[in-house]
Amino acid sequence: MADVVTSAKSVLERFRLDGRVALVTGGAQGIGRAFAHALGEAGAAVAVADINLEGAKRVESELQAKGVDAIAIHADVTQPNQVQAMVDAVMERWGKLTIGVNNAGRGQWVDAEAMSVEDWDRMMDLNLKAVFLCAQAEARVMLPAGYGKIINTASMSASIANTPQNQAHYNASKAGVLHLSRSLAAEWASRGVRVNTISPGYMRTQLVEDLLNTPIGQEMEPKWLERIPLGRMGQVTDLQGAVVYLASEASDYMTGHDMIIDGGYCVW
Template identity: 45%
Template structure:
């Protein structure tokens, strides 16, 4: 019985930013449990590499080039997926970037870039794929937030990133409340520092890394697969009673 709750056979899943890191690991997890996976990736080369990795394992997958800050393009992507497969069951809004700058010196351009990708892009993804799920009366959306939406990181300065991720968490709860009675669940995962290309520069700074580890009870960074496992749970029927939840996977960072 319980094994069947994780079975995604016949379902269609879309993962934005799915060409590498957390996105690719998530696509792998969903595909391993039977889903047909669509990688939505802005970088064609990264997308092709991710697609090749999935297909090398025999998984059914395809690639859509997508800039999540372009709302019309996100809508077109959702429409194309449903037109081809007749359905979309799972949408993972994972695409995001991290930049740093002191608040008082932050250029408008950097503020807008981070907010556009990390918050607006998540909303556009929820809206576009959510519409089709609402029409079908079922579906699961998982947004990738961050512990940065709960606490303010140090020593790096990233007010735009923190604000965007806090917005993702509240967006998740808001849409979950709107759509619960219409069969669509909306949840989020809030990771700690994960060993990816995004955190490579920060982790290479000995002062930063020392602070990160001192503030993390488990004393380690996370792996993309550990976040993918959280997404798999929330996307599956094993989480059928769960909506509006922010699943914190932070190695204990936010307990203090």
């Protein structure tokens, strides 16, 4: 039985990721880039996958400059063949995959009554279907190995309907990620694969800056700030501890869980 006095590893050692191999989608910028750095700093080898290969290569270089074993992979994660090729590239390079971070996503503000079918489909394709495709391809190598950590980026929007902007399709896609993750967690737990989600609140990334730079966006920030108990928007570094925790053996008894990191937004 594990004992707090005689345990072979200290608690911080149990957060280390040496010898692990991580794949991060949407790793070229924003939250994915921060996840890639966090996992690499904790000792993992990191594959940075993105539809933007130039950006992924920049992050690959940043990681290599820190001494992290890293590669960049071009992948449009909405395409099943490209998702498979992405996982194949990781297997070819390292022969295993222990951590899959399915993070690529998009945002859009549009009133429900004005939303086109294309708006809806584009949102679901990337934010929900692609998360399933990636988790499926990752699990196909993790399940035979008997161990794996899948971490999907959901959002606080999976649990609340944001205001004042309208984004019903985004919110629905993220609620889908949450329940998909719980369902996969239940299905794969007995074979060693854990599936959890990280749900950020409002974080300063390109995705949010682009929305804030629209005419309606100018009014948003003060309204959001009023509702965030900790009084500021998040920075990507605020999420890094959570991804290392969920990727590491420190969280091995945790699956199907959602870590909401939102400055307290959802408590009100």
